[in-house]
Amino acid sequence: QVQLVESGGGSAQAGGSLRLSCAASGRTFSRYAMAWFRQAPGKERVFVAAISWSDGGTYYADAVKGRFTISRDNAKNTVYLRMKSLRPEDTAVYYCAADSSGKRGAATLVGRFDYWGQGTQVTVYS
Secondary structure, three states, X not given: OOOEXXXXXXXXXXXXXXXXXEEEOOOOHHHOEEEEEEEOOOOOOEEEEEEOOOOOOXXXXXXXXXXEEEEEEHHHOEEEXXXXXXXXXXXXXXXXXXXXXXXXXXXXXXXXXXXXXXXXXXXXXX
């Protein structure tokens, strides 16, 4: 069983920055593909960023490309999402997700992930 705990959410002014962290339990974190998704009120959960376990490759949604950076520290069993140039439309609950299947490459589809965190709120005000 894998547990994911997000932290680092909060409020920020438009143009500001925040860094989210997701700490994972489990001995094989280094072989998990990891990702961040977000869900705004009344909307479906959507992909934000992903990072593979095999080569560290990263993928981003067009809406955040160039502004958000996903990274991982396998020694700390933690994945990060650095967010800069925040916009009000970035306001959402952000979820960390883990794919423990061992499949190579970054994953972007909700159905690929078998473990989810509880979510952390990010609010960006203008």
